[in-house]
Amino acid sequence: MHDILMISGTRPEVIKLAPLYHALRATSWARPCWLHTGQHDAMARQMHECFDILPDVALMRGGESLAEFSARCRLQLDAILASRNWSLTVVQGDTESTYLGAVTSFYQRVPVAHVEAGLRTGNLQRPFPEEGLRQMISRITRFHFAPTDRAAAALHDEGIDASQVTVTGNTVIDAQQWVVKHRRIRRSVKGRGHLLVTAHRRENWGSDMEAICRAVADVARRHPDLPVLFPVHLNPVVQRPVHGILGGLDNVLLTPPMDYLQMQQALIDAWLVLTDSGGLQEEAPTFGVPVLVLRNETERPEAIERGCASLAGTQSERIAAQVEALWNDRDAYLRMCHAGNPFGDGNACSHIERVLRHALGTADAASMATVA
Numbered sequence: 001m002h003d004i005l006m007i008s009g010t011r012p013e014v015i016k017l018a019p020l021y022h023a024l025r026a027t028s029w030a031r032p033c034w035l036h037t038g039q040h041d042a043m044a045r046q047m048h049e050c051f052d053i054l055p056d057v058a059l060m061r062g063g064e065s066l067a068e069f070s071a072r073c074r075l076q077l078d079a080i081l082a083s084r085n086w087s088l089t090v091v092q093g094d095t096e097s098t099y100l101g102a103v104t105s106f107y108q109r110v111p112v113a114h115v116e117a118g119l120r121t122g123n124l125q126r127p128f129p130e131e132g133l134r135q136m137i138s139r140i141t142r143f144h145f146a147p148t149d150r151a152a153a154a155l156h157d158e159g160i161d162a163s164q165v166t167v168t169g170n171t172v173i174d175a176q177q178w179v180v181k182h183r184r185i186r187r188s189v190k191g192r193g194h195l196l197v198t199a200h201r202r203e204n205w206g207s208d209m210e211a212i213c214r215a216v217a218d219v220a221r222r223h224p225d226l227p228v229l230f231p232v233h234l235n236p237v238v239q240r241p242v243h244g245i246l247g248g249l250d251n252v253l254l255t256p257p258m259d260y261l262q263m264q265q266a267l268i269d270a271w272l273v274l275t276d277s278g279g280l281q282e283e284a285p286t287f288g289v290p291v292l293v294l295r296n297e298t299e300r301p302e303a304i305e306r307g308c309a310s311l312a313g314t315q316s317e318r319i320a321a322q323v324e325a326l327w328n329d330r331d332a333y334l335r336m337c338h339a340g341n342p343f344g345d346g347n348a349c350s351h352i353e354r355v356l357r358h359a360l361g362t363a364d365a366a367s368m369a370t371v372a
């Protein structure tokens with residue numbers, strides 16, 4: 001039996017690791033242990049409940065700032081990693097928790113598996129700090145699970161040996177398909193549906209967040225019959241401008257963060273999504289809902305190339321104009337709806353499980369920890 005430490009700290013990490021945790025638990029060779037770093041509190045709890053996960057280890061969150069959180073988290077992770085003969089650590093994506101999990105495992109000589117490896121913008125400032133964290137994590141990872149061919153190619157270009165990279169699809173599609181099937185998510189509205197908006201990225205904090213909100217206000221005023229649904233991230237730097245600019249509009253509904261089922265229902269019932277979220281860009285094409293990405297660059301060009309998403313930037317006039325264009329051009333809108341999903345087919349976790357089963361069955365941990 002192999003003890004596998006799965007480290008997650010934020011809402012999207014819980015969603016994207018949950019199906020892998022359940023897939024590993026169902027095997028006879030792996031004993032996964034779920035560790036929650038505490039980086040997100042309420043939003044992560046919502047997701048643990050939704051996916052029936054009771055963390056085996058929950059770290060104490062230290063302080064308010066990211067630096068205080070990191071320092072306390074690192075110390076606690078070090079003790080957990082030293083406490084058992086772990087065969088592997090699994091981390092996902094590009095958060096502070098992902099980075100801390102990978103770097104602490106590296107020091108403890110526990111091999112790292114990185115789920116959603118190889119996403120790149122090539123610009124260390126955008127997304128900040130995620131692009132830098134991803135690049136650093138890739139340097140010390142043993143198993144790179146890339147969601148797409150393009151992500152695998154980015155890893156090869158950085159000199160990572162092809163034998164350490166597997167293209168799997170994104171595990172978020174596994175999570176999404178699970179809830180659609182087991183919780184019976186079906187479109188519940190007739191006609192156009194609502195405009196779904198989310199925004200929370202650090203590089204959009206400040207003037208860009210205000211510009212995004214002004215664009216949403218403009219669209220809402222121009223189309224009083226279009227309901228706008230905006231689940232607002234709990235971070236006060238997001239809450240303040242969103243409530244300040246959009247709070248008084250009759251057709252704009254500002255809600256607390258939704259649980260995963262509510263969000264998938266909101267997504268399937270949407271006419272259009274405006275978002276800077278990575279996960280929503282990956283999920284919306286499953287339901288044939290077009291996405292306008294509230295950023296100036298993307299590590300998910302597959303969606304733009306496939307035609308299911310378009311980069312709208314962060315200037316209010318440009319965002320509002322792109323919404324207006326899709327409102328008026330039905331053919332262009334339908335082309336986006338029918339573009340398909342380039343991010344996976346719901347089998348990512350079974351690919352990952354197969355690779356790990358073969359590798360852990362044949363190699364000892366010390367040799368796997370050596371990065372080529």
Ligand SMILES: CC(=O)N[C@@H]1[C@@H](OP(=O)(O)OP(=O)(O)OC[C@H]2O[C@@H](n3ccc(=O)[nH]c3=O)[C@H](O)[C@@H]2O)O[C@H](CO)[C@@H](O)[C@@H]1O
Pocket residue numbers: 010011012013015016092093094095098116119127130172198200231232256257258259260261263264276277278279280283
């Ligand atoms: C730079 C970047 O792109 N980084 C990403 C970032 O994640 P993100 O941008 O996708 O983060 P969010 O938008 O918070 O989460 C999205 C998920 O949450 C669900 N959701 C959302 C609102 C709500 O009210 N209720 C919900 O249920 C939604 O359906 C979706 O599944 O970190 C991840 C982890 O490492 C990375 O994978 C990923 O690259």
